[in-house]
Amino acid sequence: MSSIVEKKKLVKGRVVLIRKSVVETISSVQGLVATGIKIINDSPELDITKSVSFKLISRNKSENACKLAGKVGKDAYLENNVSVLRTLKETLEEFDIYFEWDDKDMGTPGAFYVTNLMDQEFFLVSMTIEYSTQTSEHDQNHIHFDCNSWIHNHKCYKTDRIFFANIPYLPGKTPEQLKAYREEELKNLRGDGKGKREKWDRIYDYDVYNDLGFLDSDGQQDHPVLGGLKYPYPRRVRTGRNVIHNNKNGGNYEEQAEVYYVPRDENFSDEKTAEFFILAKKALGGSVEPLLLSLYLKTTSNEFNGFEEVLKMYEGGVNLPLSITGNGNPSVLDFPTPDVIKESKFAWMTDEEFAREMIAGVNPLVIRLLKKEELALPKNTSCNCIQRSTVTKEILEKNMNGVKVDKAFANNKLFILDYYEAFMAYLGKINDLPSAKAYATRTFLFLQDDGTLKPLAIELNKPHQCPCDHPNVETTVVLPADKGVESTIWLLAKAHVVVNDTNYHQLISHWLHTHAVIEPFAISTNRNLSVLHPIYKLLHPHFRDTLNINSLARKSLISAGSVIEQTFLPGPYSMEMSSAIYKNWVFADQALPKDLIKRGLAFEDDANDLKLVIEDYPYAVDGLEIWNATKLWVQDYVALYYSDDQAIQGDAELQAWWKEVVEKGHGDLKAQWSKMHTSHDLVETCTTIIWIASALHAAVNFGQYPYGGYIMNRPTQSRRWIPKPGTQEYDEMTKNPQEAYLKTITPKYQAVVDLSVMELLSTHASDEVYLGQRNSLDWTAHQEAKDLFRRFTDDLRKIENEISDRNSNEGLKNRTGPVKMPYTLLLPTSKPGMTFRGIPNSVSI
Template sequence: MSSIVEKKKLVKGRVVLIRKSVVESISNVKGLFATGIKIVEHSLELDITKSVTFKLISRTKSENPSVVAGKVGKDTYLANKVSVLRTSGGRAEEFDVYFEWDDKSMGIPGAFYVKSFMNDEFFLVSVTLEYPSQTSEHDLNNIHFDCNSWVHNHKSYKTDRIFFANIPYLPGKTPVQLQTYRREELKNLRGDGTGKREKWDRIYDYDVYNDLGFLNSDGAEDHPVLGGLKYPYPRRVRTGRNLIRNNKNGGQYEKSDEVYVPRDENFSHEKTSEFLQIGTKTLAGRVEPLLLSMYLNTTSNEFNSLEEVMKMYEGGVNLPISITGNATPSALNFPTPDVIKESKFAWMTDEEFAREMIAGVNPLVIRLLKKEELESPSKLVCNCTQPSTVTKEKLEANMDGVKVDEAFAGRRLFILDYYDVFITYLMKINELPSAKAYATRTFLFLKDDGTLKPLAIELSKPHRCGDRYSGTETIVVLPADQDVENTIWQLAKAHVTVNDTNYHQLISHWLHTHAVIEPFAIATHRNLSVLHPIYKLLHPHFRDTININALARKSLISAGSIIEQTFLPGPYSMEMSSAVYKNWVFTDQALPKDLIKRGMAVEDKSSPYGLSLAIKDYPYAVDGLEIWNATKLWVKEYVALYYSDDKAVQGDSELQAWWDEVVKKGHGDLKSKWPKMQSSQDLIETCTTIIWIASALHAAVNFGQYPYGGYIMNRPTQSRRWIPEPGTQEYEEMTNNPHEAFLKTVTPKYQTVIDLTVMELLSTHAKDEVYLGQRNSLNWTAHEEAKDLFKRFRDELGKIEKEISDRNNNKGLKNRTGPVKMPYTVLLPSSEPGLTFRGIPNSISI
C-alpha cells in the first residue's frame, strides 16, 4: 500500500471535476428555437480547494451497535491540482485529495459525502481511492466512485450529497452500514410530490401532459390535458409550475416560460453547444418568424416546379435577411437527401414506394392481410369503421396470374392499413384550412423476386351531405403507368405517404419511443438505487431522454407549435396519439412478438432466431432480430450474475417497487396486461424490451428521417387536395400539368422549410453520443465479470455490423437498397457524429 501514508493514516484519492464555464443550458431558453441565445461564462468566486469538502463513509464499520449506519470520516479538502485532462466538451481537472482514515477502526470506504460552499455548481466526474480491495472480483488497487453529477451549493439540498462506490448490490445483499444511506438517497430522489422544482433539484416525480398549452381559438374539446381515463397517456416528469385554468375545456395547464428537468438530465455542455449551432445555422430564433412575414411576402408559398424543390439542395432558398446577423442576405441551403442522390425520380417508382414500408423510416406498420378483410362490406352507420371495399378481382388484376386464394396460402398478401387511426379524425382534419385527407389502405403482393408490388389503394373519407356527415365515401385506385390514370395513381400514393408520415412522426417515433420510455426513466431513478445492478444495466438507456422530451413538449408538439403548423392533423395531433396509446401493450414492443402479431413472422424453432419471416428480405426485421438477440443474450447473462432463481426476483424490494410504479403510475392509464415480474424470465424480457425501445427501435424510426423525408415529395407531411373528379377545374389542371397538381396536393414551401430544418436536426448525431455496446465510463461497474460480459456484447455487435454491411452489398437482396440505391444502414450499431444515416445510440437522446 505504497500510496497510503501509514504514519498519518492517510488515504490518497483523485478527484476529477469540471467547473462551470458552459453555454447556457438549453433547458432554460424559451423553446428549442429561441431568440436572444447567449453564451455565458461563469467565474468561480472562491478557491475550489478551500470550498469543497469530502467525507468518507464506511461500508464495513458502524458507529455503534445501535446505529448500523457506516462510520463517517472527517472533512477533507482538495489538495494540489496534479493535472488537467482536456476533453472536447469542457475542461476536466484532476485534484489530489487526502482522507484521514484508519481501516482498522473505520473499515473499508463504500461512499462519501461532498459539500460545496461555492455559488456556482460544478460537475463531479469521479473519485478514485488508492485503496486495495478485499474482494477478488473487483479492482484490487482502487475503490472507484463513478459520479457524473452536478453539485450545487450545500444550501440547495436538505441533506449533503452522497455518492456510492461502483460496486453493485441487490437491496438484501447491501452491507448493513450502507443500507440506511441507500434508502435515504432514494427518498431524496423521490421528493414529497409538492412544491416547484428548482434548477438544482434532482427530484423525479410524475405528472400528466398539462404542459402542452392551448390556443385562444380553441373549442370546448380542443387541446385537452393528456393523461387520465378520457385521454390516456404516459406520464412525464413533474415540475410543480403554477397552473392556469382554460375555462373553455376545464383543463388545468402548466404555465412556464422555462423547461425544468432534474439537474443531471440536462444535456452536456458539448451537446448544448451543438444544438445552438445547428439552430443558428438553420431556422433558430429570429429566422423563423421573419421567414413567414418577409419571405412569403415576396414569393408564393407554392413550389412552381420540381426544379424549385431541387433548388433547396442545389443553391439554396434565398432569404431577405441574414441568419448570421451581418448585412448580407442568407441562402437557406439543405444537404441533399440520400433518397435523391443517385436518381431524382427513383422515389416515384412503385417498387420504391413499397420497399420503404419494410426498409424505410417507418418499417413497422405493414402487416399480413387476413382473408376476412376482403369479405363484402356490410352497410354501416355514420362514422363506424368498415371493412375494405377492395375485391379479389381488383387485386388479381395486378398479381401476375396468381389467384388471391393461392396468395393467401403462400403468405404473399400484405396491407398498410391506416383506416382506423385516421377515419375518426378526418371530419375534424378536413375542416381545417387547406387540409384534404383520406384514411388509406394499401394492398401489396410479394413477388417471386422478394420485392413488394402495390396492387390497389383504397381512399376513404367521411361523406358530407349538407351540414351532416353520413357514412363513408370510398374510392379504389389501381396502378397505372400512362396518362391521367398514372397521375391519379401517383396522387393516391402521395395520400398514403401522408398517412404514413404523420403516423410515423406522432406514433411510431414520438409516442412509441419518446413518450413511453419516460415513465421507465422516472421510476428507475425513484426506486432503483445507483447501487442496484439493474439500475447500472438500464441507466445508460435513459440518457438525455427526459430533457429531449421536455424540449419537444415546449417547441415541437405544444399547442400551435411546429408539428401543428406543418403536419396534417394540426391541433388534433396529440389527441390522435392518445387514441392510439389506449391500445399500446408493453410486451408487444418486443421485436419477435411485434413481428408475429403483424403476421410478418411465425414461430419456427428450426430458424436461427426461432422465427420464419413472411418476407425473407425484410431489412428492418432481419437486422433488428440480430440486434434483439444479441441484446437479450447480454441481458440474460447479466441478470444471471445477480439473481440465482425466481425467488431472488420476487424478494427484491427495490425491483418490485420499481415495476409496481411503472405499471400503476407511469403507465397507469392502460388496462392492458403487464408482466408480473415474478421470475428471471420476466426481468430479462422486460429489460431487453426497454433497451430495444430506447436504442434500436428509436434509431430505426429516427435517423432515416432526413435521408428519406428531406426530399418532401417522397414523404410529404400534408395533403391539401383530394383526388380531382372528372369535369372539375382541378381535374383539367391535373391532366394538363401533373407535376403542378402533385405540388399543390402535398406540403407547401414554408411548411417544407420548417419540416426539413427539424428533420435535419433530429437525424444528426451529437459528438458526445454513446452507442449501443458502449458506456461513457470504463468504470461503470466494479464487477469484472459484468465488464467481461459487456465486452462480449460489444464484440457481437461488431460482428453484426459486418454482417449488415455484407447484406447491403448482396445484389440478390433487392430490398436492401432498392431503386434509390440506399443501403439499409440505420441499424448499423456505430456511427460518426453528424448526419450519417446509421448508428444506434444507447438512448433516445434526440
C-alpha cells in the same frame, strides 16, 4: 517528537471534475434561463481546493451497535491540480486528495459525502482511491466511484450529496452500514411531490401532459390535457410550475416557461448543447420561422413552381430577403441533399421504391399480413355505405402476375399498409381545417418471386354523407398506372398514403412509441432503483438525455400552435390522435419478435425458431440480430445477480420499480401487464426497454432527413383530394401533373420548417454513446459483468459487418432499392453528424 506523536494514516485519491465552462449548460443558455432561479448570495466564492470537501463513509464499520450506518471520516480537500488548461469546451480536471483514514478503526470506504461551498456548480466525474481490499468478492487495489453529477452549493440540498462505490448490490445483499444511506438517497430522488422544481433539483416525479398549452381560438374540446381516463397518456417528469385554468374546457395547464425543468443531471452536456443550438437556431423557431412567415412569403408564393424549384433547396438553397446571422447580407437557407435523391432524382416515384420503404424506410413498423376476411365481397349496389374494405379478389388479381388470390393467401403473399382506423376517427375534424384534405388509406401489396413488394391497389376513404341519409364512408379505389392521367392519379394516391404514413410515423412510431413511452421507465428507475442496484446499472445508460429532449419537444415541437401543428396534417388534433392510439399500446408487444408475429410477418416453426414471412425485410432481419444479441447480454447479466425466481420476487426495489411503472407511469392503460415474478419476466422487460430506447428509436429517427428531406418523397400535408372528372382541378391535373402534385402536398414554407427540424433530429451529437458502449470503463466493479458486456460489444461488431455484407448482396433487392440507399439505420456505430446510421443507447435526440 515522532516517538510521541502517532503518524496519521493517509489514503490517496484522485478526483476528476469539470468546472462550468464558457459554453454553459442548457438550463442557463441565454434566452432559455429558467424562471425562479435562486441566487445564493451568502456563500463566499472560494478557490475550489478550499471550498469543496469530501468525507469517506465506511461500508463495514458502524459508529456503534445502536447506529448501524457506516462511520463517516474527516473532511478532506482537493490539492495538486494536475490540469491547468481551460477551454471553451468541457475540460476534465484532475486533483489529488488525501483522506485521514485508518482501516482498522474505519473499515473499508463504500461511499463519500461531498460539500460545495462555492456559488458555482461543478460536474463531479469520478473519484478513485488507492485502497487494497480483500473484504468482498470484488477484490481490488483501488475503489472507484463513478459519479457523473452536478454539485451545487450545499444550501441547495436538504441533505449532503452522497456517492457510492461502483460495486453493485441487490437491496438484501447491501452491507448493513450502507443500507440507510441507500434508502435516504432514493428518498431524496423521489421528493415529496410538492412545490416548484428548481434548476439544481434532482427530483423525479410524475405528471400529466398539462404543459402543452392551449390557444385562445380553441373550442371546448381542443387541446385537452393528456393523461387520465378520457385522454390516456404516458406520464412525464413533474416540474411543479403554477397552473392556470382554461375556462373553455375546464382543464388546468402549467404556465409556460423559458425552459422546462428536468432533474439537473438530465441536462445535455456542454458539447451537445452547443451543437444542438447551432442546428436548433434555424429549426425550432428563433429567427427563421417568423422571418419566413412575415417576410419571405410576402415576396414569393407559398407554392413550389415545379419539381425543379424543390431541387433548388439542395442546389443553391432558399434565398431570404434579410440576414438571419446579423452580418447585413441576405441569408440563404441551404439544405444537404437527401440520400433518397443522391443517385437518382426520380427513383422515389417508382412503385418498387414506394413499397420498399414500407419495410426498409423510416417507418417499417406498420405493414402487416392481409387477412382473408378483410377483402370485400362483390357488391351490387350504387350506395357506397361500406366501412370495411371495398377491395375484392378481382381487383387485386388484375396486378398479381397471374397468381390467384386464394393461392397468394395460402402462401402468405398478400400484405396491407392500413391507416383506416388510425385516421378515420379524426378525418372529419382534419378535413374541416382550412387547408387539409385527407383520406384514411389502405394499400394492398403482393410479394413477388424476387422478394420485392408490388402495390396492387390503394383504397382512399373519407367520411361521407350518403344519399340514403346515413353518415358513412366514401371510398375510392385507385389502381397502378404508368401512362396518361391515370398515372398522375396513381401518383397522387401514393402521396396520400405517404402523408398518412409520415404523420403516423412522426406522431406514433417516433414520438409516442419511443420518446413518450420510455419516459415513465426513466422516472421510475431513478425513483426506485438505487445506483447500487445491478438493474439500475444495466438500464441507466438507456435513459441518457431522454427527459431533456422530451422537455424540449413539449416546449417547441408538440405544444399548442408549434411546429407539428403548423406543418403536419392533423394540426391541432395531433397530440389528441396520439392519445387515442396510446389506448391500445401494450408494452409486451414492443418486443421485436412479438411485434413481427402480431403483424403476421413472422412465425415460430416446429423448432421454435422465428421465421420471417418476407425474408428480405431489412428492418426485421437486422433488428432481430440486434434484439438477440441484446437479450443474450441481458439474460447473462441478470443471471449474475439473481440465483432464482424467489430472489426476484424478494427484491423490494425491483418490485417497487415495476409497480410504479405499471400503476403510475403508464397507469392509464387497461391492458394486462406481465408480472415481475421470474427471471424470464425481468429479462424480457429489460430487453424490451433497451430495444425501445436504442434500436427501435434509431430505426425510426435517423432516416428522417435521408428519406423525408426530399419533401415530395415524404410529404407531411395533403391539401387536395383526388380531382374528379369535370372539375377545374381535374383539368389542371391533366395539363400540369407536377403542379397538381405540388398543390396536393406540403407547401413551401411548411416544407422549409419540416426540413429544418428533420435535419436537427437526424444528426448525431459528438458525445453520443452507442449500443455496446459505456461512457465510463468503470461503470461497475464487477469484472464478470464487464466481460459479458465486452462480449456484447463484440457481437454487435460482428452484426455490423454482417449488415454491410447484406447491403452488398445484389440479390437482396430490398436492401438498396431503386434509390440505391443501403439499409444502414441499424448499423450500431456512427460518426457525429447526419450519417444515416448508428444506434445510440438512448432516445437522445
